[in-house]
Amino acid sequence: MGVRSGLAAVATEPERRVAAQVGGALGAVFETVAATRAETTALLRRVAAEGRRPVSRDLAALRPGLHARLARDAIVSGAGFVATPGLLADAPAWLEWWQSGADGVVRPLLLDLDPGRSAYSDYTHWDWFALPRDTGRRAVAGPYVDYLCSAEYSLTVSEPVGVQGRFAGVAAADVYLRHFEAAVLPLLRGLPRPAHLVNAHGRVAASADAAHLAGSLTRGPDFGELLDTARPGTHDGLRLIPCRGVPLVLVVA
Amino acid sequence: MSRPETDGGARRAVFSPVDTRARVDAVVRRIGDAIELGLLADGEQLPGESELAGQLGVSTVTLREALMALRQRGLVTTRRGRGGGSFVALPDVPADDRLKDRLHDWSTEELRDLGDHWAALSGAAARLAAERTGPADLEPLRRTARELARATDAAARGRLYGRFHVELAAAAQSARLTREQVALQSEVGALPCLVLAEDAYREEVADRHRRVVAAVQDGADETAGALAERCVRESAARLVAVRLTL
Numbered sequence: 230m231g232v233r234s235g236l237a238a239v240a241t242e243p244e245r246r247v248a249a250q251v252g253g254a255l256g257a258v259f260e261t262v263a264a265t266r267a268e269t270t271a272l273l274r275r276v277a278a279e280g281r282r283p284v285s286r287d288l289a290a291l292r293p294g295l296h297a298r299l300a301r302d303a304i305v306s307g308a309g310f311v312a313t314p315g316l317l318a319d320a321p322a323w324l325e326w327w328q329s330g331a332d333g334v335v336r337p338l339l340l341d342l343d344p345g346r347s348a349y350s351d352y353t354h355w356d357w358f359a360l361p362r363d364t365g366r367r368a369v370a371g372p373y374v375d376y377l378c379s380a381e382y383s384l385t386v387s388e389p390v391g392v393q394g395r396f397a398g399v400a401a402a403d404v405y406l407r408h409f410e411a412a413v414l415p416l417l418r419g420l421p422r423p424a425h426l427v428n429a430h431g432r433v434a435a436s437a438d439a440a441h442l443a444g445s446l447t448r449g450p451d452f453g454e455l456l457d458t459a460r461p462g463t464h465d466g467l468r469l470i471p472c473r474g475v476p477l478v479l480v481v482a
Numbered sequence: 483m484s485r486p487e488t489d490g491g492a493r494r495a496v497f498s499p500v501d502t503r504a505r506v507d508a509v510v511r512r513i514g515d516a517i518e519l520g521l522l523a524d525g526e527q528l529p530g531e532s533e534l535a536g537q538l539g540v541s542t543v544t545l546r547e548a549l550m551a552l553r554q555r556g557l558v559t560t561r562r563g564r565g566g567g568s569f570v571a572l573p574d575v576p577a578d579d580r581l582k583d584r585l586h587d588w589s590t591e592e593l594r595d596l597g598d599h600w601a602a603l604s605g606a607a608a609r610l611a612a613e614r615t616g617p618a619d620l621e622p623l624r625r626t627a628r629e630l631a632r633a634t635d636a637a638a639r640g641r642l643y644g645r646f647h648v649e650l651a652a653a654a655q656s657a658r659l660t661r662e663q664v665a666l667q668s669e670v671g672a673l674p675c676l677v678l679a680e681d682a683y684r685e686e687v688a689d690r691h692r693r694v695v696a697a698v699q700d701g702a703d704e705t706a707g708a709l710a711e712r713c714v715r716e717s718a719a720r721l722v723a724v725r726l727t728l
Contacts, residue, residue, distance in 0.1 A: 304578035347641070348642055348644060348645040349642035349645065354622065354625065363493045372655070373637045373652065373655075374651070374652035374655060374656065374657050376648055376649075376651075376652050376660050376664060380657060380660060380661045380664065381657055382655070412560070430616045430618060430619075431616065432614075432655075433615070444656075445614055445616060445655075446613075446614055446615075446616060480719070
């Protein structure tokens with residue numbers, strides 16, 4: 230919608246470099262999610278080989294890996310596996326979720342998932358759950374206010390976990406937006422023009438442009454389409470460069 | 483409830499800072515809500531006094547006073563000796579009457595102030611959401627409005643009402659407003675159930691919620707803010723009306 234692409238829109242070399250490096254800020258997060266997915270898949274296969282359904286206690290085997298990754302990567306504030314309802318034999322729904330606090334202590338997230346008591350028991354409609362389930366691919370959800378787990382403005386990276394061809398849940402990790410901003414702001418500020426990053430809906434994820442602050446919407450261009458084509462474009466004087474390996478667009482005034 | 487058991491604590495409370503009264507009320511409400519909402523089960527043993535006081539961040543004097551109030555209300559029993567302690571005791575009266583007991587803890591002035599605070603939060607959230615929300619972000623609010631229109635029991639209606647306002651704060655993309663709203667909801671607890679039990683008012687609230695969503699979607703920030711405020715004020719006014727009958 231209104232995005233021009235082609236030779237006239239060729240991004241400058243520094244802009245391309247920044248667009249290629251933004252994804253690197255989330256590198257540790259992608260690794261955490263991939264490792265959690267691998268461990269969960271292996272665990273669920275082992276249980277299936279024993280000819281039984283998994284129970285919540287089985288997921289405790291994920292804890293050493295989750296704790297180690299939370300302790301190692303400062304940018305990761307929460308990590309775990311979220312089971313699809315009906316996966317476990319002993320619980321209708323389950324989050325094996327751990328968070329590192331400001332004091333560095335890793336704690337479990339304990340949610341009330343009883344629909345008779347909690348209005349927040351159904352987590353299957355959140356983007357971080359629905360996107361990987363529906364696309365079968367890694368997703369980056371947000372920025373959004375995560376009132377379920379952390380009450381922080383966050384990005385959540387998630388990957389689907391499957392066993393025997395069936396969706397079992399998602400492996401995921403949270404990044405608080407302030408930590409993401411700290412990681413990418415030096416890149417944005419290195420550009421000669423005011424720059425910011427938006428997601429597929431135009432929501433600003435980080436910004437070095439006081440006119441476009443995190444959480445606001447940059448309206449006009451169809452950023453989703455731009456990410457699909459993965460080619461730079463222009464819109465109304467803005468230069469739009471899709472980032473590599475992460476569904477964000479670099480917008481330069 | 484024997485005098486010697488509480489006398490010392492009560493006497494000390496007389497000479498504790500005045501602010502203690504508010505802390506006692508807060509603890510009574512918190513534990514009372516948890517029992518009301520079923521988070522603490524009938525017959526469940528509460529942690530020991532010093533442990534519980536530590537967890538709640540209050541002095542043992544404050545905690546003892548709160549436990550005394552909860553005993554008077556029949557929500558807690560205390561057994562002495564071996565295997566003794568404080569236990570959750572769900573009284574054998576309808577939930578509606580227990581909620582009215584809880585409402586009785588609030589003065590009309592406190593309820594009015596609660597309504598002001600809530601209206602300020604939800605009004606600001608609706609205005610910001612109208613500026614910052616794309617179509618996809620409104621789905622949670624629509625879902626909650628739909629579920630509220632269908633919910634049959636008062637407890638579920640109360641939970642959905644609260645969830646709508648938390649989701650509105652999240653749609654404003656503000657972690658601070660969302661945290662404030664969550665804290666306010668945990669303080670309010672199940673009180674809105676008292677006014678949402680009536681089908682006609684439930685319809686009215688569901689309709690107001692749908693109109694808030696429509697205004698947010700249209701980017702009509704002032705309309706969205708005014709509608710959200712009116713919705714909350716009306717509920718607070720109805721709670722005050724119920725309080726005045728008690």
